[in-house]
Amino acid sequence: MAGVQVANVSRSFGAHKALDDVSIDFADGGFYALLGPSGSGKTTLLRQIAGFDFPDAGRIAIGGESVERVPVEKRRIGMVFQNYALFPNMSVADNVAFGLSVRGEPKATIAVEVQRALDLVQLGKLGGRRPHQLSGGQRQRVALARAIVTKPRVLLLDEPLGALDKALRVDMQIELKRIQREIGITTIFVTHDQEEALTMSDRIGILRDGRLVQEGPPEEIYDRPQSEFAATFLGDANIFRGDAIGNGIKLPDGTTINAASGASVPAGAKASCAVRPERIQISAGTAKFDAGNANTLKGQVSKRIFAGNNSTYFVERDGQTLKVIVQNTGAERLAEGEPVVLSWSPDSTVLIAAN
Template identity: 65%
Template sequence: MASVEVSNLSRSFGIYKALDDVSIRFEDGGFYALLGPSGSGKTTLLRMIGGFDYPDQGRIAMNGESVERVPLEKRNIGMVFQSYALFPNMTVFDNVAFGLEIRGVSRPDIKKRVGEALELVQLSALGHRKPNQLSGGQRQRVALARAIVIKPRVLLLDEPLGALDKSLRLDMQVELKRIQREIGVTTIFVTHDQEEALTMSDRIGILSGGRVIEEGAPADIYHRPNTLFAATFLGEANIFEGRWSDGAIELRDGVRILTASNAKPEPNGAPAHCLVRPERITIASLKDPMADGMNRVTGRLTRRLFSGHWTTLFVQLGDQEVRVGLPSSATMEIGEGDEVVLAWSPDHTIILAT
């Protein structure tokens, strides 16, 4: 197993910078998710780490040793591609055995190791089938078995669950976590799905425009993001824009003042963006008596979105629509058109860098 350290990595295609001075560290045995919009450089970064492509600049170290110029067959990395890329004419067994064959592993060892890998992904009974005789989830597991059979030091997974429907995807998330824990391999997992990144990983890296915008534990990035990009990309976000005024934030209409804990005040007049997650806001009139020192604003309820357990209330505040997430049972008495007072703690008012 290995840690991976990427330092100042850049890769351009023509004049387009697909990776722009990326630095990020992946600890030994950790499960990392890379999240970012299409074209942000996720696949390019995985390809560099795996040795499928070489950087223009920068360093990739595994357990402290530079590998950025080491060819892929010497890096000992397992990769599952965005499209599984199974060999259609080969059986499941032969697909999984392929990486061992090109490494010159003996026939009895191949049989044993492929058997173990297929058992791990629960496909022991289907070794003789061809890929087109498998379901999407089964194909995905063959691709996974093929990546882990070589006992990789690092496992790279490029949207491995992207093609699966919702319920199969949830099953495979559990499977994948189990397999990763069982073999303890450092895993870097690209996904488009925010919830998947939040539930599965030890840490999340957020990419945009070829840069790592932010990196951290899922709960930290969700509750206390540093950047406007991460705040809006991951989860539902209310963003309040204003200017600093004597250590508080004055919103654009000049009336409402927000205070934020744990923020370093800027000089008066400096622009400020702050994040308040919908579930951090309460309707003040429902919660009596209110603690002092809360941020409060008054608006009008325009819409409500019932989703079972939760209801999202949309509250118009000047030209801004604020989302409030509440347990449905707490929203019964509020009707569309009602004036409501929203309140939240300065602790949940997060100042963002733009």
């Protein structure tokens, strides 16, 4: 097992820059998500680490050893493909045995290792089946068993849960996490599903247009996004744009919004503030109350969406629609059209430099 270092990797396809000077460190034993919209370069990056494609520039190291010119079959990686890519001409056991058998391991060793891997993914009894006789979730497990049985240095997953339905996906998320912990393998997975990235990974790297936008633990990226893109791509965010005034911004209408954290932006420069919908308190009325240094805004409910355990209010304010999520505590619900006051703490507000 080993960590993976990607340093200043660039890769272009024709005029399209798929990866543009990406550097990211994957620590040994960590569980990483590469998150981004389609075309952001996340799969290209995974394929560079796997060795299906070589970078135009930059360095890739697995376990401290430079591999950027090493072909995939020599990198000792395990990979799970989006469509599982099980060999249809082989039984489940033979699929799992493939990696050991091409290495020329003795048959007895292979049998033991294959059984252990199948047991790990809870498919111990299905070794004799053919891939087409399995359900989607089972195929997924076989693909995982096949990828880890060779004891690779790093496990790469390309949208591994994308083809599963919602309920199965949640099961597999838990399962994948359990297996990863059990064998302690450095795992990098590509996803466009922000929830999956948040719930499963120790660290997330957000990519956009071939560049790494932000990297860090999920909590850090969620609480302290460094760009409007990171704020809105990972979770929901209300974005206010204005001119920086020290620890906050002044909106065009003169209202100030204070932020306790975020970038330091020189006064007068363009900047934004981001605040998560669930951090905002909403109350009926028109009176701006004094709540210390809290940010307050007046607005009008334009829409309410009830979702059982919570409600989402859309509040119109100076031509902007703000989103507020309120837990269902049994308190009185606000009607559409009602004037409201929004307030939230500067601690919940992040200052972002304009990009």
